[in-house]
Structures are given as structure tokens and as C-alpha cells.
Amino acid sequence: MHDKADGVHEPNLHDRVRALRWTGQGLEVLDQRKLPDETEYALCTTARQVAGAISQMQVRGAPAIGIAAAYGIALAARQRYGDTPEHWRQAIEEDFEVLSRSRPTAVNLFWALERMRKCMERLRRDPFPPLLAEALAIHQEDIAANRLMGTLGAELIGAARGVLTHCNTGSLATGGFGTALGVIRTLWRHTPPLQIYATETRPWLQGARLTLWELEQDRIPATLIADSAAAFLMRQEKIQWVIVGADRIAANGDCANKIGTFNLAVAAKRHGVRFMVVAPVSTIDWSLPHGDRIPIEERDEAELLPSHYHGNPAIQAWNPVFDVTPAELIDAIVTNEGVVSGPSTEAMRDLCERCSK
Ligand code: MRU
Numbered sequence: 001m002h003d004k005a006d007g008v009h010e011p012n013l014h015d016r017v018r019a020l021r022w023t024g025q026g027l028e029v030l031d032q033r034k035l036p037d038e039t040e041y042a043l044c045t046t047a048r049q050v051a052g053a054i055s056q057m058q059v060r061g062a063p064a065i066g067i068a069a070a071y072g073i074a075l076a077a078r079q080r081y082g083d084t085p086e087h088w089r090q091a092i093e094e095d096f097e098v099l100s101r102s103r104p105t106a107v108n109l110f111w112a113l114e115r116m117r118k119c120m121e122r123l124r125r126d127p128f129p130p131l132l133a134e135a136l137a138i139h140q141e142d143i144a145a146n147r148l149m150g151t152l153g154a155e156l157i158g159a160a161r162g163v164l165t166h167c168n169t170g171s172l173a174t175g176g177f178g179t180a181l182g183v184i185r186t187l188w189r190h191t192p193p194l195q196i197y198a199t200e201t202r203p204w205l206q207g208a209r210l211t212l213w214e215l216e217q218d219r220i221p222a223t224l225i226a227d228s229a230a231a232f233l234m235r236q237e238k239i240q241w242v243i244v245g246a247d248r249i250a251a252n253g254d255c256a257n258k259i260g261t262f263n264l265a266v267a268a269k270r271h272g273v274r275f276m277v278v279a280p281v282s283t284i285d286w287s288l289p290h291g292d293r294i295p296i297e298e299r300d301e302a303e304l305l306p307s308h309y310h311g312n313p314a315i316q317a318w319n320p321v322f323d324v325t326p327a328e329l330i331d332a333i334v335t336n337e338g339v340v341s342g343p344s345t346e347a348m349r350d351l352c353e354r355c356s357k
Pocket of ligand 1: 062063106167244246247258
């Protein structure tokens with residue numbers, strides 16, 4: 001489970017899991033479809049295999065998708081330059097295309113591809129070593145960003161008796177440590193006793209299967225609730241904060257995240273529970289003025305519909321896998337460039353200025 005390549009897993013920080021591991025041969029991806037029953041890594045040696053692992057959700061979570069795509073470009077460079085050293089630049093365009101079509105909502109995918117393209121433009125000789133170095137840097141930087149956001153988010157919260165998180169935003173969804181789960185890890189270490197609640201996150205069960213497994217590996221206790229129990233939990237004053245990640249944040253602070261996040265924000269507002277989004281600035285899409293423009297992925301109805309109904313023309317399912325929480329329902333967006341309290345277009349603009357310095 002430990003990543004020998006990054007050398008930065010730290011059991012003392014309750015941070016043992018790595019979903020992505022570079023081995024000299026290729027990218028090993030922890031198959032998240034099989035967790036928690038099986039812990040199995042799949043080896044990807046081509047960009048096409050990485051794109052398949054992303055679209056089939058062997059690897060998932062916005063930052064992890066971006067990091068995997070970066071390794072995918074390094075693998076593509078190795079293959080294309082090996083095949084035709086004089087034409088690798090034209091040939092690799094197909095790999096950019098395949099990777100960019102792997103999932104639509106997480107903007108980290110496009111951010112990472114853009115960063116790899118910029119790196120590629122500077123290259124003259126064998127592109128593999130520098131592109132691999134860039135992918136490894138993206139991976140390392142993500143872990144460092146998560147650690148920083150963990151500290152910033154935990155400081156903002158101070159003391160809490162209970163927190164609720166949705167989906168999986170931990171080491172499984174990032175380079176390591178996690179965004180929202182990174183804040184929760186940090187809080188748990190510094191302000192015990194903390195009761196951590198995780199939603200099931202239907203229909204794919206990122207909470208029930210992945211967050212619980214990850215916390216179990218790190219010996220952090222947690223309580224699972226059905227998604228539909230969240231408002232009742234708040235009503236009983238069991239939590240003070242909801243802490244979630246994001247797949248894409250618009251320039252006004254509207255946040256797209258796992259389906260059901262919006263429901264949690266509405267319920268939180270009703271009950272005076274505070275709402276935090278934790279995401280690196282690579283999750284912000286400055287080109288979108290508001291969240292209505294964020295492309296929302298709709299996945300196969302078979303992921304939602306009981307198999308009994310498959311093929312029945314009278315029964316359908318609608319399966320959007322993300323929703324958008326309006327900025328006005330969010331108390332704070334915690335990023336690796338600082339905290340935006342009460343997000344708005346103006347407050348986000350200040351963050352943008354900070355990023356460009
Ligand atoms: O469909 P998924 O599992 O890729 O969705 C993941 C999420 O919605 C996460 O909350 C988000 O990517 C942030 S992960 C740090």
C-alpha cells in the first residue's frame with residue numbers, strides 16, 4: 001500500500017494509503033471498484049489504459065484523476081518517442097484527446113493536461129524523463145497542498161464535536177492525505193474526541209466502501225450514515241461542520257461535487273451547521289463565471305438501476321453524478337493558497353490575485 005516512489009506516506013499522520021504508485025514500469029492504480037473486499041493494483045503502461053482506468057473509475061476523485069492523466073502523458077511520450085522519434089509530437093495529440101475525454105467534470109484533469117503540454121513545448125530531445133519528472137512533481141505538490149489545507153481547515157474549525165463528510169476525498173481521491181478528509185485527519189489528531197460521520201454516497205458508495213476503508217487503514221474511527229439520515233443528524237446537533245471536496249469551482253465560488261452535496265448544504269443552512277469546501281486551486285475553473293456552466297457528468301443508468309429492471313423499456317434511471325452547491329450556502333472554501341470566507345465573485349478574485357503573485 002505504501003508508495004515507495006513518493007517516500008512521503010507517513011503512518012504517524014494517519015496517512016498510509018496511496019491510490020497511485022509510479023513503478024519504473026508504469027502507473028499502478030489501486031482498483032477502487034473492488035474496495036473494500038479486494039486490495040488490487042492494476043498496472044497501466046499506456047495513456048489509453050490510464051484513460052480507461054479513469055472512465056471506469058478504478059481511479060477517481062478530482063486531484064487523483066489529474067495526477068493519473070499526467071502520468072498518462074509521460075507514458076504516452078515513452079511510447080510515441082520509442083515508436084517514431086521524429087513524429088512523437090503529432091502522435092501524442094491522440095493521447096491528449098483520449099485522456100481529455102475520460103471524465104468531464106473534474107477540472108483537475110484539464111489543468112494537469114495543460115501543465116503537461118506546457119512542459120512538453122519546452123522539450124527538444126527524449127521527452128519521457130522530463131515529462132515523468134513533471135508528473136511526479138504534480139503528484140508531490142498535491143500531497144503538500146493537501147497537508148497545508150489540512151492545517152488551514154482544522155485551524156478554521158478549531159474545536160468540533162462532530163463533522164460529516166460526503167463521498168471520498170482522502171488519499172484514495174488525491175495524491176495522498178486528501179482534501180476534506182485531510183482536514184478531518186488533522187482535526188482528529190489535534191482535537192479529540194471527534195465524531196466523524198461519513199455518508200454512504202449512493203449510488204457508487206464512495207463513502208461506505210472507500211472512506212470507511214481508508215479510515216480503517218489509518219485506524220481512525222468513523223460512523224456511517226445513509227445519505228437520507230443527514231438532515232436528522234443535524235437536527236440532533238451531532239455535527240457542527242459539513243466538510244466536502246470539489247470537482248470544479250466556478251469563479252464566483254459555486255462548487256460542483258458529488259451528487260448529494262447540494263442537499264447537505266441546504267440542510268446545513270437550515271440547521272445552523274457550517275459548510276466547508278476543501279480543494280486545491282487546480283480545482284478552480286476561472287473561465288466559468290458561475291456554476292450553472294459546469295458540465296455535469298451523467299453516468300450509465302445501470303450504475304443506479306437494480307439489475308431486475310435492466311432492459312425494461314418502461315423503467316429508466318437518471319444518474320447525474322455531481323451537483324452544484326451555490327456559493328451562498330458555503331461558509332468557507334479552503335485552498336492551498338488560503339481560505340476564502342463567505343465565497344463570492346469578489347472574494348474569489350482576491351484569491352485569484354494571490355495565486356498569480
Ligand atoms: O465520481 P467521483 O468518485 O470521482 O467523485 C469524487 C468527488 O466528488 C470528490 O468529492 C471530489 O473529486 C473531491 S476529491 C478530493
